Amino acid sequence: MSMVNIDVTLRDGGYRNGFDFPLGYALKHAKLSVEAGFDWVEIAYRKGSLVPMPNLGITGRGDDDYIAAMAQEIGPRHVAMILHPKNITRDDLPAMYAAGARLVRIILPARGYEPGLDYIRQARDIGFTVGVNFARITQWPGRDVVEVAAAATDAGAEFVYLADSNGSLSPMDSAHLTTLTKSVTGRPVGLHAHNNLGLALANAISAEAAGATWMDSSIQGMGKGPGNLIAEQWLAHLDRTDPEAAARLNLAPVLELADLLLANVPEGRPSLPLPDLVLGRYDLPVEHRKELVGRHGEVIATARTLAGVR
Numbered sequence: 137m138s139m140v141n142i143d144v145t146l147r148d149g150g151y152r153n154g155f156d157f158p159l160g161y162a163l164k165h166a167k168l169s170v171e172a173g174f175d176w177v178e179i180a181y182r183k184g185s186l187v188p189m190p191n192l193g194i195t196g197r198g199d200d201d202y203i204a205a206m207a208q209e210i211g212p213r214h215v216a217m218i219l220h221p222k223n224i225t226r227d228d229l230p231a232m233y234a235a236g237a238r239l240v241r242i243i244l245p246a247r248g249y250e251p252g253l254d255y256i257r258q259a260r261d262i263g264f265t266v267g268v269n270f271a272r273i274t275q276w277p278g279r280d281v282v283e284v285a286a287a288a289t290d291a292g293a294e295f296v297y298l299a300d301s302n303g304s305l306s307p308m309d310s311a312h313l314t315t316l317t318k319s320v321t322g323r324p325v326g327l328h329a330h331n332n333l334g335l336a337l338a339n340a341i342s343a344e345a346a347g348a349t350w351m352d353s354s355i356q357g358m359g360k361g362p363g364n365l366i367a368e369q370w371l372a373h374l375d376r377t378d379p380e381a382a383a384r385l386n387l388a389p390v391l392e393l394a395d396l397l398l399a400n401v402p403e404g405r406p407s408l409p410l411p412d413l414v415l416g417r418y419d420l421p422v423e424h425r426k427e428l429v430g431r432h433g434e435v436i437a438t439a440r441t442l443a444g445v446r
Contacts, residue, residue, distance in 0.1 A: 138349075138378065138380040138381050138384070139344070139349055139350070139351055139374060139378065139381050140175045140176070140324070140326075140349060140350045140351070141173070141174050141175050141176075141350075141351055141353065141370075141371070141374075142174065142175065142176045142177075142178050142216060142326075142350070142351070142352050142353075143166075143169040143174040143176070143177045143178065143353065143354065143355070143367060144178045144328070144352045144353070144354050144359065144364060145165065145169075145354040145355045145356075145358050145359075145367070145397070145404075146162055146165060146166070146177065146178065146179050146180065146195045147178045147179065147180055147181060147195055147218060148178075148352075148354055148358070148359035148360055148363075148364055149195075149354055149355075149358035149359055149363075149401075149403075149404065150180075150181075150193065150195045150196050151185075151359065151360035151361075152358060152359070152360075152403035152404070153193070153401060153403040153404075154189070154191065154192065154193055154196070155180075155181075155189075155192050155193035155194065155195040155196030155197070156192075156193030156194075156195075157193060157194065157195050157401065158400075159194060159202070159205065161396075161400050161401065162179070162194065162195065162202075162206070163205065163206065163209045164396060165177075165355075165393060165396065165397070166179065166206055166209055166210045166214070167209055167210055168389045168390075168392055168393040168396065169210075169355075169389075169393060170210045170211075170214050171386060171389040172371065172385065172386050172387070172388075172389040172390040172393065173371070173381075173384045173385035173386055174214070175214070176214055176215075176216040176239050177206070177210060177214055177215065177216060178216040178217065178218055178239075178241070178352075179195060179198070179202070179203070179206050179215060179216065179217065179237075180194065180195040180196065180197065180198030180202065180203075180217060180218075181195070181196050181197070181198055181217075181218055181219060181220075181223075182197075182198040182217050182218070182219035182223065182224055182228055182232060183197060183198065183219070183223040183224055183228070184196055184197070184220070184223050185220065186220055186243075186271075187423070198217055198219075198232070200231055200232070200234075200235040201235075203215065203217070203232060203235035203236050203237050204235045204236050206236065207235065207236020207237070208236070212236040212237070212238045213238055214238075215236055215237045215238055215239070216237065216238075216239035216240070216241070217232055217237045217239070217240050217241070218240070218241040218242075218243065218269065219240065219241075219242060219243065219255075220243050221242060221243075221244075221251045221252040221255050222251070224255070226258060229255065229258050229259050229262055229264070230262060233262050233263060233264060237264070238263075238264060238265060239264060239265040239266075239267075240259050240264045240265075240266055240267075241266075241267050241268065241269050241297065242255050242256055242259070242266065242267075242268050242269070242293075243268070243269045243271055243299075244268050244269070244270060244271075244284055244288060245271070246270070246275075246276050246277075246280040246284060247280075249284050249287065249288075250287075252268070252288075253287060253288065253291040254291075256268065256288060256291040256292050256293050257291050257292055259292075260291075260292035265294060266292060266293055266294055267293055267294055267295040267296065267297060267326070267350075268284075268288045268293045268295075268296055268297065269297040269299045269328065270284065270285075270296065270297065270298055270299055271299045271301045272299070272301040272302055272421060273298045273299055273300060273301070273305070273313060274300060274301075274302050274304040274305055274309070274419050275302070275419065278316060281313065281316060281317060281320075282316070282320050285317050285320045285321050286320055286321065288321075289321040289322075289323050293323070294323060294324070295323055295324040295325065295326055295350055296317050296321055296323060296324075296325055296326070297325075297326040297327070297328055297350065297352070298310075298313050298314065298317065298325065298326070298327050298328070298343075299328040300327070300328065300329050300330050300336075300339065301328075301330060301360075301421065301422075302330070302332070302415060302416060302419050302420060302421055302422075303329075303330035303331060303332025303333060303335075303336075303361065303362065303412070303415065303416035304332065304333070304416050304417075304418075304419040305329070305335065305339050306335065306339070307335065307338045307339055307341070307342035308342070309339075310327060310329075310339040310340075310342040310343040310346070311342045311343065311345065311346035312346075313343075314327070314343045314346040314347055314348045315346050315347065318346075318347050324348075324349045324350055325343075325347065325348045325349070325350065326348060326349070326350025326351060326352065327339065327340055327343040327348050327350075327351055327352070327365075328352040328364070329352070329364060329365040330359065330360065330361065330362070330363070330364055330416070331357055331359075331362050331363050331364060331365065331366070331408075332361060332362050332412050332413055332415060332416025332417075333413065333416040333417065336357070336363075336364060336365040336366070337365060337366065337369055337370065337373070339365075340353075340365050340370060340373075341373065351365070351370065352364060352365065353365040353366065353367035353370040353371070354366070354367055355367050355368070355390070355393050355394055355397050355404070356368070356394055356397055356398065356404050356405070356406055357406055358397065358401075358403070358404045360422060361409065361412035361415070361422060361425075362407060362408045362409065362412045362413070362416075363406065363407070366406075367390060368387075368390050368391065368394055371385055371387060371390050372387060375387055410432075410435075411425050411428040411435065412425065414428055414435055414436065414439045415428070415439070417439070418439045418440065418442065418443035418445065419443060420439060420442055420443060424439075424442055427442065
């Protein structure tokens, strides 16, 4: 099976700019993304991310009129959304579908995931392509991966994403988790890689070798903290190594899209904030970033304490 690629710039990149992409930019971005060969453009969260944030822009809200504008621009078959079950009601999925979204990813925690199963069933019945994301996968024991993956696919999830939210995965871990999840579900597995330790591309290649067939990436790597798998690098890798993928990809629009992002979104420039490197080293979530202050020695000592490292 050829790789299915999701462009997550507008959604995950929103952590850098308050999700405040101008509509005109977002539409141009999505159009070029599809021209480049991305299968899906994940255009927004539905009603916010895990932690409430004030004054969210359009890619943090995922309003119906925004979805409709995107569906008109790139066609519903390319419009993807993501959501936390705690943020929505049973009215949201039908409204999203009616507006033009056709893929939805539901983020499930390792504990208390059961409410999300009902939304998986509802999304499946409506007609969505539906998958799940396991956030902060580096903090999940293997038994939780097995339990939740089995429950999600039994409920109708068509694919399972392993999200390296803390940017702490190693290539060996990426391969192991991919193999484990595939063995439990028999369904496609995807990777959402963060680049805290500079390993996003290595982790993606390792997951691909272990059988992952869905992959997230973002233009210039724009995403939370130091960002995601860099789309330009990832698509270039596929173009060189996967003839089936290469037949569907076009690198010129990817490069044009990178120029467009850098010219219009200052927060899109690549960045490696040092506290985020420390978060990745000690497998800590971004909520601890505010505690990593002071001299570098103090920052490391705080991180070790938070991680329970002696």
